[in-house]
Amino acid sequence: ECPGTGSAQAGRAAACQGCPNQGLCAAGAAGPDPAEAAELRARLRAVRHTVLVLSGKGGVGKSTFSALLAHGLAADETKQVALLDIDICGPSIPKMMGLEGEQVHQSGSGWSPVYVEENLGVMSVGFLLSSPDDAVIWRGPKKNGLIKQFLRDVDWGEVDYLIVDTPPGTSDEHLSIVQYLSATHIDGAVIVTTPQEVSLQDVRKEINFCRKVKLPIIGVVENMSGFVCPKCKNESQIFPPTTGGAEKMCQNLNVSLLGKVPLDPQIGKSCDRGQSFLAEAPESPATLSYRNIIQRIQEYCEQHHFQEEKIM
Amino acid sequence: TLAERTNLAGVRHILLVLSGKGGVGKSTISTELALALRNAGKRVGILDVDLCGPSIPRMLRVQDSAVHQCDSGWVPVFVGQDKAIALMSIGFLLERPDDAVVWRGPKKNALIKQFVTDVAWGDLDFLIVDTPPGTSDEHISTVEALRPYQLLGAILVTTPQ
Numbered sequence: 001e002c003p004g005t006g007s008a009q010a011g012r013a014a015a016c017q018g019c020p021n022q023g024l025c026a027a028g029a030a031g032p033d034p035a036e037a038a039e040l041r042a043r044l045r046a047v048r049h050t051v052l053v054l055s056g057k058g059g060v061g062k063s064t065f066s067a068l069l070a071h072g073l074a075a076d077e078t079k080q081v082a083l084l085d086i087d088i089c090g091p092s093i094p095k096m097m098g099l100e101g102e103q104v105h106q107s108g109s110g111w112s113p114v115y116v117e118e119n120l121g122v123m124s125v126g127f128l129l130s131s132p133d134d135a136v137i138w139r140g141p142k143k144n145g146l147i148k149q150f151l152r153d154v155d156w157g158e159v160d161y162l163i164v165d166t167p168p169g170t171s172d173e174h175l176s177i178v179q180y181l182s183a184t185h186i187d188g189a190v191i192v193t194t195p196q197e198v199s200l201q202d203v204r205k206e207i208n209f210c211r212k213v214k215l216p217i218i219g220v221v222e223n224m225s226g227f228v229c230p231k232c233k234n235e236s237q238i239f240p241p242t243t244g245g246a247e248k249m250c251q252n253l254n255v256s257l258l259g260k261v262p263l264d265p266q267i268g269k270s271c272d273r274g275q276s277f278l279a280e281a282p283e284s285p286a287t288l289s290y291r292n293i294i295q296r297i298q299e300y301c302e303q304h305h306f307q308e309e310k311i312m
Numbered sequence: 313t314l315a316e317r318t319n320l321a322g323v324r325h326i327l328l329v330l331s332g333k334g335g336v337g338k339s340t341i342s343t344e345l346a347l348a349l350r351n352a353g354k355r356v357g358i359l360d361v362d363l364c365g366p367s368i369p370r371m372l373r374v375q376d377s378a379v380h381q382c383d384s385g386w387v388p389v390f391v392g393q394d395k396a397i398a399l400m401s402i403g404f405l406l407e408r409p410d411d412a413v414v415w416r417g418p419k420k421n422a423l424i425k426q427f428v429t430d431v432a433w434g435d436l437d438f439l440i441v442d443t444p445p446g447t448s449d450e451h452i453s454t455v456e457a458l459r460p461y462q463l464l465g466a467i468l469v470t471t472p473q
């Protein structure tokens with residue numbers, strides 16, 4: 001696979017044969033800029049924990065989960081949370097956070113994130129569009145450029161948790177974010193799936209992607225995992241786990257299953273209305289699942305930090 | 313003419329299945345549409361240009377198939393009850409099904425151009441093109457590569473929210 005336009009192997013690796021960019025990469029035109037790396041490092045120095053939310057499969061609830069993770073972590077007012085949406089073609093975060101129509105402001109120290117709460121700031125290409133229906137029809141290199149700008153030019157300030165919501169797939173956005181964030185430290189990735197095999201087969205690829213780029217996997221979240229009828233309380237499997245669901249996949253691939261979240265129509269409604277589902281439906285079994293998962297992620301990050309400090 | 317000798321010369325109509333949003337059922341609809349058209353007696357092909365998450369092979373139970381070359385290019389895999397639906401997907405080119413295709417745009421573009429022009433489709437009434445979510449490299453390249461041919465149009469798939 002592509003060694004990365006910024007890597008020493010750019011244009012020279014076996015995988016580069018036949019790539020239309022090969023000449024450009026080999027000539028060093030896309031080579032790493034040490035000044036840029038230093039700039040990113042400086043900007044992200046005040047970020048304590050970074051969590052990437054990935055899938056491989058579309059429509060499984062990455063953005064929903066990213067938004068709720070952000071809300072969940074920001075419930076502790078002493079923590080500063082940042083939510084970065086790098087889904088350039090389909091940015092869902094502004095709507096889910098109730099921030100549609102907001103614009104990004106420039107200050108002396110860079111772009112200012114849009115704040116949902118005092119301790120919860122958000123950035124997304126959605127804020128840069130003149131109309132929410134404008135299509136962003138960009139090829140990879142232009143998307144990469146914007147992602148770099150998000151990391152370099154946004155003045156996040158001191159951040160306890162940076163959550164990065166990604167689009168489906170294993171392509172430019174994913175390679176770029178891992179590359180650019182190597183200037184700082186990524187605690188790990190949370191991988192979201194739904195129970196059916198058609199989702200799992202894409203998620204296995206994502207797990208392999210993480211292993212290839214040496215991105216630690218915090219664990220897997222299985223969304224849309226069963227539905228309990230509010231009237232008769234009967235449970236149905238709307239997306240039957242025909243091959244054992246996330247549980248079996250996690251066992252086979254030796255990754256942690258962080259939790260299963262049942263379907264709750266209120267989740268979609270809250271997202272559409274830009275409200276926190278956790279706040280709107282505190283009694284829902286889905287809320288309980290989400291809260292448990294968020295706590296496990298927090299524990300993972302805190303423990304990680306502790307171990308790092310021990311080593312240092 | 314050159315057009316007559318291309319692999320798409322025998323294809324009467326090309327249909328793109330798009331969404332923008334992921335997980336709404338593009339691949340599912342592409343598959344069901346192909347099966348329904350076949351049932352109605354049409355000659356059908358499916359081109360799966362979702363390079364990162366190819367779902368069509370599994371949906372038609374051919375995830376373990378391999379593709380071969382002939383003089384005019386790649387031979388599609390024939391699927392369906394009467395093995396009469398022609399399918400091409402990157403899924404068939406992976407050594408192992410869990411291998412991630414971790415390619416940047418330029419490499420994806422090169423493969424899509426090949427998929428469009430180098431598959432020996434033969435005579436088809438309908439070629440259904442299943443796409444990944446988004447409006448990026450795959451979509452731009454597919455539309456550009458198909459522009460000289462009979463693009464019937466696009467079907468957009470969504471869910472209610």
